[in-house]
Amino acid sequence: MGAARFLRGLLPLIEPRNLTVIVNTTDDESFFGLHVSPDLDTVTYTLAGVSERKRGWGLQGDTFRCLDALGRYYDETWFQLGDRDLATHLFRTEALRRGRTLTAVTRDIAKAFGLDCRILPMSDQPVRTRIEVRGAGTLDFQDYLVRRRARGEVRAIRLAGIGKARPAPGVLKALRESDAIVLPPSNPFVSILPILKIRGVKRALRDSGAPVAAVSPLIGGAPVKGPLDRMLAGTGHAVSSSGVASLYRDIASVFVIDRRDAAESRAIEKLGLRAVVTDTYMKTPARARKLAGTVLAELASAK
Amino acid sequence: MGAARFLRGLLPLIEPRNLTVIVNTTDDESFFGLHVSPDLDTVTYTLAGVSERKRGWGLQGDTFRCLDALGRYYDETWFQLGDRDLATHLFRTEALRRGRTLTAVTRDIAKAFGLDCRILPMSDQPVRTRIEVRGAGTLDFQDYLVRRRARGEVRAIRLAGIGKARPAPGVLKALRESDAIVLPPSNPFVSILPILKIRGVKRALRDSGAPVAAVSPLIGGAPVKGPLDRMLAGTGHAVSSSGVASLYRDIASVFVIDRRDAAESRAIEKLGLRAVVTDTYMKTPARARKLAGTVLAELASAK
Numbered sequence: 001m002g003a004a005r006f007l008r009g010l011l012p013l014i015e016p017r018n019l020t021v022i023v024n025t026t027d028d029e030s031f032f033g034l035h036v037s038p039d040l041d042t043v044t045y046t047l048a049g050v051s052e053r054k055r056g057w058g059l060q061g062d063t064f065r066c067l068d069a070l071g072r073y074y075d076e077t078w079f080q081l082g083d084r085d086l087a088t089h090l091f092r093t094e095a096l097r098r099g100r101t102l103t104a105v106t107r108d109i110a111k112a113f114g115l116d117c118r119i120l121p122m123s124d125q126p127v128r129t130r131i132e133v134r135g136a137g138t139l140d141f142q143d144y145l146v147r148r149r150a151r152g153e154v155r156a157i158r159l160a161g162i163g164k165a166r167p168a169p170g171v172l173k174a175l176r177e178s179d180a181i182v183l184p185p186s187n188p189f190v191s192i193l194p195i196l197k198i199r200g201v202k203r204a205l206r207d208s209g210a211p212v213a214a215v216s217p218l219i220g221g222a223p224v225k226g227p228l229d230r231m232l233a234g235t236g237h238a239v240s241s242s243g244v245a246s247l248y249r250d251i252a253s254v255f256v257i258d259r260r261d262a263a264e265s266r267a268i269e270k271l272g273l274r275a276v277v278t279d280t281y282m283k284t285p286a287r288a289r290k291l292a293g294t295v296l297a298e299l300a301s302a303k
Numbered sequence: 304m305g306a307a308r309f310l311r312g313l314l315p316l317i318e319p320r321n322l323t324v325i326v327n328t329t330d331d332e333s334f335f336g337l338h339v340s341p342d343l344d345t346v347t348y349t350l351a352g353v354s355e356r357k358r359g360w361g362l363q364g365d366t367f368r369c370l371d372a373l374g375r376y377y378d379e380t381w382f383q384l385g386d387r388d389l390a391t392h393l394f395r396t397e398a399l400r401r402g403r404t405l406t407a408v409t410r411d412i413a414k415a416f417g418l419d420c421r422i423l424p425m426s427d428q429p430v431r432t433r434i435e436v437r438g439a440g441t442l443d444f445q446d447y448l449v450r451r452r453a454r455g456e457v458r459a460i461r462l463a464g465i466g467k468a469r470p471a472p473g474v475l476k477a478l479r480e481s482d483a484i485v486l487p488p489s490n491p492f493v494s495i496l497p498i499l500k501i502r503g504v505k506r507a508l509r510d511s512g513a514p515v516a517a518v519s520p521l522i523g524g525a526p527v528k529g530p531l532d533r534m535l536a537g538t539g540h541a542v543s544s545s546g547v548a549s550l551y552r553d554i555a556s557v558f559v560i561d562r563r564d565a566a567e568s569r570a571i572e573k574l575g576l577r578a579v580v581t582d583t584y585m586k587t588p589a590r591a592r593k594l595a596g597t598v599l600a601e602l603a604s605a606k
Contacts, residue, residue, distance in 0.1 A: 033397030063368055069390035072415045083386045087372035094336030112375045 001039070001056050002185035002217050002224060002282065004046035009288025010182075011047055013296060016116035020174040021047075024186075025102065025121045026129040026159055026194045027141045031079045032070060034089040035096055038142075039191065040106055040121060041088055048113035056225065058082045078147045103168045120174065122195040123165040129190050132156040141190065150227035154234030157189045159197065167198050175204040180299040183214035185280060187228045188247045189235070196251060205251060211302035213254035213295050214273075216241040219281050220260040242267035249273060254298050256280060256291075274302070304342070304359050305488035305520055305527060305585065307349035312591025313485075314350060316599060319419035323477040324350075327489075328405065328424045329432040329462055329497045330444045334382045335373060337392040338399055341445070342494065343409055343424060344391055351416035359528065361385045381450045406471045423477065425498040426468040432493050435459040444493065453530035457537030460492045462500065470501050478507040483602040486517035488583060490531045491550045492538070499554060508554060514605035516557035516598050517576075519544040522584050523563040545570035552576060557601050559583060559594075577605070 007021060021043055028037045038057060045051035045059055052060045062082030071077045081089065088109060095105040101124045110119045129141040133152040144150060175181065183192050192214075196202055205212065218241050223229055229239045237243040241257045241264040248255065255273040257264055258280040265275035276298050282288035310324060324346055331340045341360060348354035348362055355363045365385030374380045384392065391412060398408040404427045413422045432444040436455040447453060478484065486495050495517075499505055508515065521544050526532055532542045540546040544560040544567040551558065558576040560567055561583040568578035579601050585591035 032393045033400060034393070063366070063386070065366055065386040066369060066389045066393075069387035070393065073390060073394040073411070083366070083368040084372035086369045086389065087376060090335045090337070090369075090373065091376040097336060108376070 001042045001046070002215075003039075003191065004042045004051065004056075005282040005285075005288045006182075006184040006215065006292060007043060008046050008049070008285060009282065009290070010292035010296070011117070012289060013292055017118075019117035020170070020178075021117060021119045022122055022168075022171055022174065022195055023106075023119060024191045024194050025123060026127045026190060027145070028126070028128070029079070029140065029142045031081065031089075032074065033093070034081075034086075035093045036079070036081070036089050037092065037102070037106075037121070040102075040109075040119065041085070043119055044106075044110055044113055044115065047110075047115055047117065047119070050113070059084045076147075079142060080146075101168075103170065118170070118174070120170050121168050122171065122201075123198055124168050125161060125165040127159055127161040127165045127194060127198075129194065130158045130160055132158070145227070150230065152230075154227070154230045157231060157235060159194055162194065162197050165198050167200055167204075171198075172200055172204040175201065175210075176208045178208045178210040180296070180303075181205060181208070181210050181212040182295055182299070183212065183248060183252060185215040185217040185224075187217060187223070187226055187231065188244055189228070189231045193247065202251065211254065211299050212248075212252040213256060213276075213299050213302070214245070214248045214252040215256040215280060215291070215295060216244050216258065216261065218244060218261065219258045224281070240264055240267075242271065245271050245273050245275075254295075254302055256295055256298070274298075304345045304349070305518075306342075306494065307345045307354065307359075308585040308588075308591045309485075309487040309518065309595060310346060311349050311352070311588060312585065312593070312595035313599075314420070315592060316595055320421075322420035323473070323481075324420060324422045325425055325471075325474055325477065325498055326409075326422060327494045327497050328426060329430045329493060330448070331429070331431070332382070332443065332445045334384065334392075335377065336396070337384075337389075338396045339382070339384070339392050340395065340405070340409075340424070343412075343422065344388070346422055347409075347413055347416055347418065350413075350418055350420065350422070353416070362387045379450075382445060383449075404471075406473065421473070421477070423473050424471050425474065425504075426501055427471050428464060428468040430462055430464040430468045430497060430501075432497065433461045433463055435461070448530070453533065455533075457530070457533045460534060460538060462497055465497065465500050466502075468501050470503055470507075474501075475503055475507040478504065478513075479511045481511045481513040482606075483599070484508060484511070484513050484515045485598055485602070486515065486551060486555060488518040488520040488527075488585075490520060490526070490529055490534065491547055492531070492534045496550065505554065514557065514602050515551075515555040516559060516579075516602050516605070517548070517551045517555040518559040518583060518594070518598060519547050519561065519564065521547060521564065522561040527584070543567055543570075545574065548574050548576050548578075557598075557605055559598055559601070577601075 268275040434447040571578040
C-alpha cells in the first residue's frame with residue numbers, strides 16, 4: 001500500500017502529534033463474523049513499524065494457524081487473516097458490538113501500538129466499494145481484489161452508502177485546521193476519492209486554505225501494485241499520471257510524479273496543477289522518507 | 304476432564320451412531336466477544352482424538368499467538384484460547400449470531416471433525432454456573448475456575464437461568480430411547496446436575512426404563528482434578544464417593560468407585576445404589592477403555 005509506505009516515510013519528518021491520517025474504510029469487510037478494516041490496519045501497522053513490508057498487509061512474521069483451522073468449517077478462506085492480526089479484528093469487532101464507534105476503536109488500536117499521530121476512519125457509517133466486472137456482475141471489493149485477484153474488465157466502481165455517510169468526528173476539523181494536505185500515492189477510486197466524496201470533506205479542504213499535494217500512484221504509466229490501470233481504463237480515464245491528476249484537479253494544486261513519467265508534466269500543468277518530478281518509487285524506507293521530504297518542501301513553498 | 308476421557312474409552316466399544324452425549328453448557332462464557340463452550344469442545348476434541356490430553360482442554364499442539372497479541376488490547380487474557388481452537392469459537396459465534404441454535408452449531412462442529420456420534424448441548428438457552436466464594440462474592444464459573452484457580456471456600460453453587468432452560472432438541476428423545484445411561488466421572492455440581500435439573504430431563508430418564516450407572520469422580524476420596532472437594536464440603540456433603548453417590552440416589556442404580564474407595568461400598572449400598580469397585584483412574588486411553596467396558600457390562604447385567 002503506497003499510502004502506508006509514504007506515511008511511514010513522513011513520520012520521522014514531522015511531530016507525530018501534528019499528523020492526522022484520514023483513512024478509507026470502503027474496503028472494510030466482514031469475515032468469519034469479524035469486522036476487518038484493511039486500510040486502517042495497514043496504516044496503523046505500517047506507522048508502528050510492525051507491518052509485513054513486502055506483502056503490504058498484515059503483521060510481520062505473523063502465522064496463519066487459525067485461518068488454516070477455519071478451513072475445517074468454511075469452504076472459503078481466501079481472505080488471509082494472521083493469528084496476531086486476528087487480535088485486532090477481535091478487539092475491533094467486540095468494541096463495535098458494545099456500541100463504540102469505529103473512530104474510538106481506531107484510536108484505541110493506534111494507542112495500543114504506541115502511536116502518537118491521529119488515525120481517523122473517514123466515517124463511522126459503512127460505505128462499501130463495489131466493482132462491476134464485465135461478465136462477473138457487481139462484486140464486493142475484497143471478493144474482487146483478493147479472491148478474484150482483480151481479474152477482468154472493470155465497468156464501474158460504486159460506493160454503496162456514500163450518500164448517507166457523515167465524516168467521522170474530527171475529520172472536518174483536522175482538514176480545516178491543516179497547514180498542508182497530502183493525497184498519498186494510492187488508488188484514487190477506492191482509497192482517495194471515497195474520502196473526498198463524503199459530505200463536507202471537499203468544502204473543509206477548501207476552507208482550510210492549505211495547499212494540497214497529490215502523489216501519483218502510477219510509475220512509468222503503471223500501478224506499482226493493484227488494478228488501478230483497469231479501473232482508469234474502465235471508467236474512461238487515461239491510464240497515466242495525467243489521467244490520475246484529472247481526478248484531483250479541483251482539489252490539489254501540486255501533483256508529484258516519477259521521473260519515468262516526466263513527459264506527463266505538460267498535460268498535468270494543463271489541468272492547472274503544478275507538476276513536480278522526482279523519484280516516487282518507495283523501494284526502501286529511506287526512499288519513502290526522501291519522497292515525503294520532497295512533498296513537504298513543495299507544500300511549504302506552495303503556501 | 305474425566306467425562307471426555309471416559310467417552311474416548313467408550314467410543315471403540317460401541318457403534319458411534321448409537322452414542323448420544325449430552326453436554327453441560329453452564330460453563331459457557333464470552334471471551335473477546337466469542338461464544339466459548341469449554342465442555343462441548345473438550346468432548347468433541349477428545350472424541351475426535353485431537354485434544355491436548357495432558358492439559359485436558361484445547362487442541363493438541365495448538366499455539367497461542369493470537370491470545371498473546373490480544374494482550375496488547377485487553378488487560379486480562381487469563382482464559383487460554385489456542386490459535387486453532389479459536390477457529391471453533393469464531394465459527395460458533397458467527398453461526399449463533401446468524402440465528403443458528405447451539406444444537407445445530409454443535410452438530411456442525413462434530414461433523415467437521417468427522418464424528419459419527421451425536422453431541423448435544425443440554426439446552427439452547429443460556430444457563431450459567433455462579434460460584435459464591437467466601438470473601439469474594441459470586442463469581443462466573445471460568446472466573447472462579449481459571450482466573451482464581453478455584454481458590455477459596457465455596458459457599459454456594461447457583462445455576463442462573465436453569466428455571467427457564469428447555470432441554471435441547473433431541474435430548475429428551477435420546478434419553479427416553481436409551482438402552483443404558485452413564486453419568487461419567489465429572490463434577491456433579493457443575494457438569495452433571497445442571498443437565499439433570501433441566502425441566503423434563505429426570506422424567507425422561509425414568510421413563511426410559513434404562514439402567515443408569517454413575518462413575519465417581521473421586522479417587523481415594525479426592526478429585527483427580529478440580530475443586531470438587533471444596534464444592535462438596537461447601538454444600539454440606541461428605542467429601543467422599545458416597546457423598547457424590549447421595550447426589551445421584553434418585554437417578555442412578557449403579558455407582559462405580561475406585562478400589563481405593565472400596566470402604567465406601569457399604570455407605571453407597573445404603574443409599575440404594577449397587578456399588579461396583581474397579582480401577583477408575585484413566586491414566587491411559589487403554590485404562591479408560593477398560594473402565595468403559597466394565598461400566599457397559601454392569602449396565603448390561605443391570606437390565
